[in-house]
Amino acid sequence: MKKKIAEDALKDLSTEEKIKEAARKLFTQKGYAQVKTRDIAAEAGINLALLNYYFRSKEKLFELIMMENFKKFMDGISVKVVDEKIPIAEKLQRIVEDYIDFLTKHPDLPLFILNELRSNPSIIAARIDTEVRPIRSHLINQLQEAIKAGTIEPIEPFHFMANLVGLTIFPFIGRPILQRVINVNDEKFHQLMQERKKLIPLWINAILHTKKNLN
Amino acid sequence: MKKKIAEDALKDLSTEEKIKEAARKLFTQKGYAQVKTRDIAAEAGINLALLNYYFRSKEKLFELIMMENFKKFMDGISVKVVDEKIPIAEKLQRIVEDYIDFLTKHPDLPLFILNELRSNPSIIAARIDTEVRPIRSHLINQLQEAIKAGTIEPIEPFHFMANLVGLTIFPFIGRPILQRVINVNDEKFHQLMQERKKLIPLWINAILHTKKNLN
DNA sequence: AAAATATTTAATCAAATGATTAATTCAGCG
């Protein structure tokens, strides 16, 4: 019964949770094939057999992490967006702000999801239909109403969505390249991401008022 | 000596080239760890031992593909951009058009590079310094001159670059999600990408004329 | 405390995987 003096960072967790945390970290960072069960065991500081004892197999454990990650990713999008009847400009501000906060906390998630989606389209595909479509349709409807009302210029919903998501997520995905090319340190990077919370809505707004968006 | 009647698509190549092509396809699509040497041998239609005979090891072969991919990725950026003294608006048109054509031909490259860069920062880092910096500095210089001249509103070079690259590349990276969320078929997708050749420069231009780009 | 149950460990297994070897076939050349 040695008293553990704040030993291994967050490691006063149960064995099961230690394994899951280690798996989450490694899988999310490197993907399924790159991570060996022994890596997870080492990272969690537990015996290899315990992984199978608690989670039956590497694949089962991965699927668990996968689903949790995907849920996280989706929740990051959907919060506070669906029901409220606020104007689109203000809604964009909230979406972008929330999602940049989210990406700051989970910078590895987008690449994980994109990779998973490429190598395993079917599993995630279904969840997109059920979980993302509602949000999309709500937002896109609002967009199209604004177009009809003449408030903004016509634009393909695909372009609108690609721009919104691209402007928000890409800096985090492309961070290693961008930061090196433009020569920006970590502190400056985060400062810039905070700026983008205000700037992206402005830019999207500018885009939505640019003529000749169609044809 | 059976006459091969246009047998296996592009497979009148030498054995060495067959292996390389198979490796390029699989590595670029799935990454190093997911691809087994036996997969490459099968895809190339050759005996497993030939892989080591020609390329010594899986790792050597991967590094070769890696470097070629990276070079491709960089050439995609740098063409026609550096020296010419054309105005920034027109230069953007060329960059975007060239790069969308390039991405249409090599849609798997961005994700490959981003993954490689995350798991292996050092190797590629050096090449960014030598190969990308010159282009960057030229383009950024031109941007900052335009800002000084009052032609465009002030903007952080990082934001400018992230927006340009993000708007151009992200639709290709996020294609599986976007296409499903917005419900766009493959033909429509390519049509939209062609549209973006004209639209992205317009949008960037709108962004560059948005006030309060800096806090 | 004793029994029962849950957790943990060390050792080992079987399959997968990267690599090598030795033998065989092929191609060019005198």
Add this chain to the structure above:
DNA sequence: CGCTGAATTAATCATTTGATTAAATATTTT
């Protein structure tokens, strides 16, 4: 042809890797 080196093959090796087992330890229940 018959020789020579390159190309190819089948078989095998050694290591890695996911998984299992049986024994040991800890915890809970009675």
